[in-house]
Structures are given as C-alpha cells and as structure tokens.
Amino acid sequence: MQQALKFLCDHKEIALATCEGNLPKLRLFQIMKQDGTHLYFATSPEKAVYRQLQENPNVEILATDNRISVRCEGMVSFEVDEATQRWIYEHNPVLPRLYTSYDKLVYFVLPIAAMDYFDLNPTPPVFRHFDLLTGETGNGYVGERYSKK
Secondary structure, three states: OHHHHHHHOOOOOOOOEEEEEEEEEEEEOOOOEOOEEEEEEEOOOHHHHHHHHOOOOOEEEEEOOOOOOEEOOOOOOOEOHHHHHHHHHOOOOOOOHOOOHHHHEEEEEEEOEEEEEEEEEOOEEEEEEEOOOOOOOOEEOOOOOOOOO
C-alpha cells in the first residue's frame, strides 16, 4: 500500500469522477495535500463539482504515469479545519493568483476507502487491491494469460 500512496504523493494531477444524477462527470484536479490515506482538495463554491459533491459525496480518482495507475474511491467530507485550509492556500502557487483569500474556496477531504494499484510494466503485470475499511488486501495479475482460474 505504501507504494501506491507514494505514487499519489509524486503524482498530484489526478482525474476526479463525480456523479450528476446518474451520469458520471470527470475532470482534472490536483491533490493539494496528502496526510497518509487522506487526500485534500480545494474548489470554488461556484463550480458544478461542488454542487455534485454536496448531492453525492462518493468519488473515484485516478492517477497515472508510465503505465502505472492508482485508483481510489471513497466519500468526501467538507469538514476540513481552518489550519489545513490556510496551509493549502498558502502552499499552492496557483490559488493566490485566482482567489484573494483562502476563505473564498471550499475544501474537501477524501479518506481513501479502497485503492487499486496497477503496474503494466513487468510481465506479468501487477494488480494490488487495498480495502482500507476492512483491512483486506488482494494481489493478482492483469490479463487472461495470468488470471487465476
């Protein structure tokens, strides 16, 4: 699991999937802060993503690079303390250029409930699943040649 968390730490640009009604909505986002298995984000209260997260807090994210990907799922919360909000605003070079103050944004945290790590580089390719709610893990391979029957 540490390998997957390190990958997220090194790859802050992710795809964030939300829902609007029964339709998926996907956009690029940036992990603003990582605290173990908790990922922090910021957005404008005027954006559709904020409304979508309020209506349905279930999300998936995907980070990918060089044939490795990490997919996480969970339920976001808007309960982010003020010190963390200020830290995110002050440590992101883009936010102060777009917003005059940290309190013009909304902040949310994704406690990772489940995480998948895929590495398509080795033969056979590697798949690892981590259920952070139950503590269960699973290892496997990708592709029919290596699937366990």
